[in-house]
Each structure stands twice: as C-alpha cells, then as structure tokens.
Amino acid sequence: MKNFMLFLMTLFLSCHVMAQQTTVTGTITDGTDGSPLIGANVLVKGTGTGSIADVNGKFSVSVPTGKDVLVISCIGYKQQEITLKAGQKVVNVVMKEDSELLDEVVVVGYGTMKKSDLSGASVSMGEDKIKGSIITNLDQSLQGRAAGVTAVQTSGAPGSASSIRVRGQATINSNAEPLYVIDGVIVQGGSTSGSSLGFGDALDNGTTSTISPLSTINPADILSMEILKDASATAIYGAQGANGVVLITTKRGRAGEAKFSYDGMMAVSCQTKRLDMLNLRGFGGYYNDFVASGFGGVKEDPYYSDVSLLGVGTNWQDAIFQTAFQQQHQVSAQGGTEKIQYYVSAGYMDQEGTIIGSDFNRLSLRVNLDAQLKKWLKLGLSATFADSNDDIKLADGAEGIVGFALTSLPEAPIYDIDGNYASFARENYSIHNPIAKAMEHNNMLNRKKLSGNIYAELTPIKNITWHAELGYDIGYSKAEVYNNAIDLPNWKEANESSIQKNNNTFWQLKNYVTYNNTFAEKHSVSAMVGQECWESKYDYTKVANSNLPSDAVHNPMLGTNTPTIGAGFGSSSMASFFTRWTYSYDNRYNATYTYRYDGSSNFGPNNRWAGFHSFALSWRFTNEKFMKNIKWISNGKFRAGWGQTGNSSINSYVWGVNMKQVN
Template structure:
C-alpha cells in the first residue's frame, strides 16, 4: 500500500509539472522607436523572473511567458522602461519613448557624481551614441568636433596615432599641455611619452607633442561616456594635475537582467584624399634646364634636352600612399541580477596605415563586476588588459618617408632594371629611396597595459557613503629600431645597427572619501571629504648593437660593438580634498572645492600647495517671471567660476643636484651637473 502511494505521489507531481509547462505560452512582437524604426538589442524580461530575451536586428522578439506572471518589462539605453501587462494576449508590439533625462542625468565629476542640473562648473559630455557613430581607433579621436571648447588635432598620420587635445587653449609652454585622463577613477599613465623615452630616438620627430597616443590601449567600444572638465572651478578638485583640463572616462558596467551578448564589427578602407602638387618628369626637366641656363651651372643633363620625349616619371606621393583596410571586432556580454552585475568584452583591432610599411594592431580584454554584498555594502572590480603592436613606418621627422617623397626627384625610379630598389647620390643631393626605406628599415613598438581598480562602498548610516579604492596601472613597452646593411643604386649603408629598449612602469593609487547628501524642503546639499596617495615608478634598459653578422640577425649582443644604457625613477603625490555643493529649488547652485597636494617633483621647501575654487549658477528659466518663454528657451543657465590649478608634470628630481660623466686625463670622471634648488 505504501509503495502504491509513493508511485501515485510521483505521478501527481509529474502531471502537475506537465500541466504547468503546458500552460506556458509564447509571446511575440516587434519593438520600434518613436519614429517607427525597429529597435534591435532591446531587453525583454518577464517581470519578477530571470527569463529574458533580446530583440533581433528587425526589432522582433519571442519569449516564453509562464503561468502566474503578470507583465513584460522592456528596457533600452536612451529610452524609458516600459512595463506592459500581458493578460490573454500573445502578440504585443511596443513603441519605445526616448528618455528626456538631460537635466536629471547623473554625470561623473571628480570623486563622485552629480545631477547635471546641479552642476555649476563648466563641463561637457560625450556619450556612447557619439562614440558609436564614429569610425575611430582611439577614443581621443571621438573628441574631434564634438566638444565645445576642446581642440583636437591629429599629430601623426600613422595608424593609431595620437590626437593632441587642448581644453580651452594652451595652458603651458614648458610642461606637457595634454589633459589628465582618468578611467573609472584611475589616472591613466603614459601621457606625453616621446619617441626618445620609448627607445625610438628622434625617429618620430622632435615636436613638442607626442605622436604616440597614451589612450590607444583603450577600446572605444568599452566606453560608456566621457566628461570633460573645462574651467578651473571644475578641475581644481584635481589640484596640481588639473591645469590642462580633465577627461573623465567611464566604461560600461553590468546591468540586472538576462545575459545580453553583442557583436560589434567594422570594416573600412582609408586613403589620403589630397596630395601636394608636385612637378612631373617633363616639368622637372624644364625647370632643370631653366636653372642650368640662368645660372650657367654644369647641371646640363643631356637626357633633359627634349622634355617632350619624357614620360611623367615617378610620383613619389602616389608611391608611398596606399589604400589601407581597417577592421575591428568585439564580442561582449552584459547582464546580472539585482545583487550582482557584470560586463565582459574582448576585441581585436587591425589598421593598416595609408603610408606603406605602417600598421596598428590592438588586442583588448575588459571585465567590470559589481555586487551588493549587503544592503549597506557594495564591492566592485574593473580590470582591462591590452596589447598593441605597431609598425610606425618612419613617417615623421626630417628623415621620414613623407619628407623624402617630397624631395626625391621624379627622374629616379623606384626599381632599377634588375628589380632592385634604386637610389642616386648626386652633387648636392643625397636621398634614400622612400619605398626602400619604408620596407627595409624597422621602427617597431609593442605596448602592454593592465589597469583597473578594486573598490568598496559602505553606507554605515543613511545618506553617508564611504568609498575606498585601490587603483593600478602596470605597463611595459618594447621599442626597436633596425637599420639594415643595404645598397640602393650608388647609395649604400655599409654597417647595420639594431637598438632595443624595454620600459617597465607601475602606478599604484589609493584613495578614500566620505560623501554625505541630504535635502529638505527646497534645499539640497552634499559634502565630500577625502584623501588620496599615489606612487609611480619606471625603469628602462637599452641595448644598441652596431655591426651585426647579417640583416637577419637582430640580437644586439652578437654585434661587433655594443652600447648599454639604463635608467630608473619615481614620483609620488599625497593629497587631501573636499567639496561642498548647495542647491536651492533647482534654481540657484553653489560649489566650493579645496585640495592640498604634496608632490615629490618639487623641492622640500615648496612641496605642498593649496587649490581653491568657487562656482555658482542660476537657472533663470525656472523663475516664475520667465515661464512664458519656455517655448523659446527650455533650459537656460548663467554660471560663474573661479579656481586655482597647477601642473606637477615637470619630471622627477629636477630640483635636486645630479652628476654626469666626463672624460679626463686620468680616465672617466664625474662632475656635478646642476646646483640643487630646494624651492
């Protein structure tokens, strides 16, 4: 009897499950935006469950809707969430409405966030929509023409090259004028790295602006938004690091809901749209004959006597420029629960340069995770690793390919009759074949970077939050220059040379700050106070080998002559900062910030400095006497600001006494290079 009852119980349970599954129905539909265009990528979740799907490229969805569930929730970035009760329907088409949250949008400021309507300092946002609408390899390229008061100028035609950013003009003539880049709260390292510091000598030119991008390691598809702090009242919170403006970069975070997998791919072609107008061979022959006649020089060349018999010759600009493909592929996953959220991505970027012999490759991986361990405790981890491989192509400088292409006469062919590279040395003229230079000489740069942070947010009492964070940026570079032993026509290099330099850099940052925010009646205010300390260390080793056994041998150790150099250094900063904000009735705003910095780059008697800032704003469109103008001016704000900033990026130990080597009659000696200045 007991056995029969057990079998009956099992049968009833199985039958109940079959009935439940039998009562689950399928709901389908199409999601469109307010212009009736299909919306791909919209998250559709059964309310109160983890059952969810994502709309396809046509905006269609198909989801299993279990018995007992009430509604579907539709969500997408830039649109209001919609909750729709299903009832007896099996087909539900949804029209998503664009969000109008510009004023209530939360934006990142130094050490915290604020509502845009409460901002008194000058800043501007570049959102994901503007970034996704650009065909770019580096995130700094997205600022070109998209941020008022920000000037962006390309410093190099090389793939992956840097863009020089100036926030409200040039602020210094001696130190670096590039802005401070902060990624998820961590100061990005590598800004202003010159070719010499990377072991490439003057091959990238000797300009004041580096052509190596400090943020080319960042994948633009991982970026959620960028906030550019422009005036001194906004950047003073960064004290001695904020003189050139601050670019706050926020990467994508996880979201609660079903896992969403995205593929983002791009393929394109590049070309140089313009050329400098140069003489062809006939025009060059006429010019050469005219010079020989007017100045009665000996440069009367018999092959130029009848220019009409000549062809167009070599167009060196067309020779060095090429149609260059570029492609990028990324796969990402985003999702989580109400308690834990994640974002994971991996990407590959390959860009050939429009100049022959140049290329840029990037591999990047990112994982961002945050979890609510307790109702009063949140843990987060952001980490990214990137590897870039660059063939810089010797494009820059007075001995670069572009310069040579403009100075090489059109009567010199690319190849001689034997198919070898041609070059000629004449009286008053020595130029290497630019194509040969591009293909035979190497200028290589490899960079790896691991950066991110680990943070903890604790809310011991309501409205008070303690944020503690450990940030890191660990990177390494390998720069190589190789000059082969070659013969081009009657020009030759008899001794080859190889130079390899490795740099290792580490940056550790630790900060704590407390934030208290409250409001009553029409008043709202917030207080923030904190402390920060960081240390940066670097070291390099360079080996130069002259006279290698052959061009296939790149090991400098095997050369007949060696040179070895090395260096190291460090810098550190300790800081204390605070901010007070007050807002009345969303009309009147006031902000005061203070920071005190101590930098090892300055002498012991001038190591610490204070930075103050004030800012105020008046949203005049909220005044009752201007309500009638809302159809003309929907949001108007007047603001004023004053602040103090500094620039500590002057190099380490410039204030101290150093020594240098010098030859003497008794051998190599040492002498003091400069006098110490503790101020």
C-alpha cells in the same frame, strides 16, 4: 502495474513543475509614435529571469509562482515596474521617453551629480557621439565633437597621438595635455614621446612622433566621456587639473538576460589630395631654365641637355602612399541579476597606414563586475588587458619618408631589372631610393598593458556612502629599431640594431565619504571628503650596435662594434586631501565649493604642498515662474565660477642638485 504507477508519478511531477511558473507575453512600444522598442529588457524582479523584446517589440518570459512584478527598461526611456494580476498572462507596455535630460547623472570626479546641479563648465559625450566616426584611438573621438576642446592629429601614422587642448593652451613649458581618468584610474600623461619609448635617436633620425597611450583602449568599450573645462570644475583634481580633465566611463552590466553583441567595421583610407610634382621631363626643363637665369651659380647638367629624350620618371610621392585597409571587430556580453551584473568584451583592430609598410593592430579584453552583496555593501572590479603592435616606419619630420620622397629627384626607378631596389648614380651625384629607405628601416613597438581597479562601497547609515578603491596600471613595451644593410650604387649602409624595453607600474589608493540628502523637497545638499595617494614608477634598459653578421637576426650583441648600453629608472608620487560641498534650492539656484590639498614629489621640499580652492554659482532661470509662458527657450542657465589649478606634470627631481665625484 509498476510502470503505470511510474507513468502517473511522472505526469504528476510534470504538472506540478508546470504549475510553478506562468508564461507571460506582451508587446513593448514607444509612447510617442507607437513603434516597437527593439531590445527592451524585461526582468522578473527578485530573480535572474528575464527576456529581451524582439524586432516587433514582443517578449515572452516565464514568471515563477510568488513573483508578480516585471521591471521594464530601455535606454532613453523611464524604467517601469508592472505588477501582474492573478492569472494575468498578457502585458502590453507603453514606454515614456526620459525627457528629463537635466536630471541625468554625470561623472564629476570622485562621485556623480545631476546635470541640472552642475555649476562648473563641462561637456558630455555619449556612446552615440563616440561611435559617430571611424576611430582607432580614444583621443580621436574628441575631434570636432566637444565644445571648447580642440584635437589635432600629430601624425598620420596609425596609433599616433592627438594633441588635445581644453579651452586653449594652458601650459607653456610643460605637458599641456589634459588629465585622463578611466573608471576613476588616472592615465599618466596624455601622450608618450617616441624618444621615451626607445625611438628618436640617430638610428631612426629622430623622426618618430608621439605614441598615444589611449590607443591601447578599445573605443567600443566606452559608455561616456565628461570633459571638465573651467577651473571651478577641474579644481577637484588640484595640481593635475590645469589642462582640463577627461573623465571616461566604460560600459557595465545591467540586470536582465544575457545580451550578446557584435560590432564590426571595415574601411579604406587614402590620400585624397597630394602636391603637384614635376615629372622628370618637367624637372629637366625647370633645371635648364634655372641654369640660364644664372641665379645661384648652378652649372649646366648634360643629363638634361635634351629634355625630349627624358621620360616621366618616378613620382616618389605616389610611390610611398597606398590605399590602406582597416578592420575592427568586437564581441561582448552584458547582463546579470539584481545582485550581480557583468560586462565582458573582446576586440581586435587592425589598421594599415597610408604610408607603405606602416601598420597598427590591437587585441583588447575587458571585464567589469558589480555585486550588491548586502543592502549596505557593494563590491566591483574593472580589468582590461591590451596587446598592441605598431610598425611605425619613418613617417614624420624632414628626415622622414614623406619629406624624403618630396625632395627626391624622379631620375631613378623603384626597382631594377632583377627586381631589386634601384639606385641611380652619376658623377658627383647619387639618388637614394625612398622606397628602400621606407622598407629597409624598421621602427617596431609592442605594448602590453593591464589596468583597472577594485572598489567597495559601504552605506553604514542612510544617505552616507563610503567608497574605497585601489587602482592599478601595469605596462610593458619593447621598441625595436632595425636598419637593414644597404648595398646600392653610391649608397651603402651597415645594418644597425637598437632594442629598448620599458616597464611602468602605477598604483592609486583613494577613500571618500559622500553625504546626500533633500530637505523639505526643495533643499538638496551634498558633501564629500576624501583622500588619495598614488605612485608611478618606470625603468628601462637599452642596447644598440651595428655591423651585425646578418639581417635575419636582430640581436645587437652580435654586432662587431662595442655595443652602446643604457639604463634608467625613476618615480613620482602624490598625496592629496579633498572636499566638495554643493547646495541646490528648488532646482533653480546652485552653489558648489571644492578644495584640494596636494603634495607632489616632483616639487621641491620647500614648495611640495599647495591648496586649490574653487567656487561656482548657477541660476537656472528657465525654472522661474515668469519663464513658464516663454516657449522659444526650453532651458537656460547663468553660471559664474572661480578656481585654482596646477600642473605637476614636470620631470622628477628637477629641483635637485647634480653631484659630481672629484678624485
């Protein structure tokens, strides 16, 4: 009897629990062609319960009792809220495309704005364009994809920087790279010289080019980029905006069931075109013709007396290049509730260079969180960590391996009969082996970087938002240059070792208050005032030596010579106040005014502060009544702007006076 009562109680509880929720199914389709919308999000409003449409656009979601609203969303479509009727278990949803692209919200610096209200010149790049080709560095994504922006690769080495110019060369004798801002945090400098990291001295022949700080950012984490181009748009960044501004927004969480994604890519790279080089027999004939001409006083060489006895020799250009393999993998999770959203990702990338021995790999982790704790309070954070390794080799310049291979004679083989590096030597002449030069000279760089921000948004009263944010960027790098000992005929070099360790810290604090309102349905106004301050510091230590007892241990202090020791440190800072005012009438006439007042430690005490104004007007003439019947033009805008910008990216304390102690 007891067991029977327990069975009835269990059955009652089960029925009671089942009565607390209803399973609702349905199909989500495109309103234009009726095709299923794969991956559309279905969320029960007010809960964390949701579902994702399958390959046929079908979904199934459990709706708790008392909850009767479904929120349907999909990228590129207008969000819908469906109110369920009593007992309704089937819902078919037809989504409408969000064709109002000009109402898209874009980042403009210290806030957002409707694209239709923009009066300054800017260009947007979405996730689809960023993923449009295989890239390892974020700056490479700008090549050929943004109007008015040119990007030129400074080196073929993996991990190297691209030289970015927004509307041409704006700065002549200082840093001409644009300002990069990732989720509101300033990235100091568009590119980092190899010499500042520990390369570029006599040990590596000064052949290491720029190293991109953006190579530590995983492009798969990027949602969009906005490039501010003219002075009226960049004046909001004042003394940092002379070369244009690139605003980068990373992916964030969305309300709905957790969505897991994997992105993978594999590719190969090769030199599709090479210079035509003379083989040994061809060079011998050329040399003899040169001697016969009597030009330059070149003497006859018995080695080339009978070119028919010569073989093809070694094509050093072909020898130094390889077919390079590249792979990239990322896993991510995105989801959350109406109160808390998250985006988490981990990525790994490995890219071989087309020059033998060169390689670049990166491990990256990212966490973005947003929490709406109260109607008037929102908190969030962004954090990313990257660990990258570069094996740069001697890639660049006339003293680099490419130039060395192109000017080396084809007389020597790569290896001798014992499998060691070969070197051909005869009277008054020797040939250094380019392959040995490439593989025995090592330029290694390890970088670790932690960056992100913590923010709070308060809305004390309607239409007014206070945004407070603390940003940070902490970096460490170790550059190691090591030249192995070489003992070949007529080519002997002692081993050399150089190690430089660099530390960089950057913090940024900003506060700004924004007011937005619309009056009489046609008058839209926005006002923003704020302040910002930041400080950037660096320090480094370096030690170099030669004649180490073995190539197995790369410790400069083991060298028999007196070690060369160097150290340095520096800092720069800036304090700023800024404001922006916008007015829009009937989505046709727009006006924007910005002002920024900057003070930089890089400038002298007598000229430390400067103000930067800008004005911009625009007329969206396609919204006028007389344009309604003109079908061949869908959107048009006249724009005029004026602005002031500056460039504070100069060396610190150059205004100071050198002091010398006199005994």
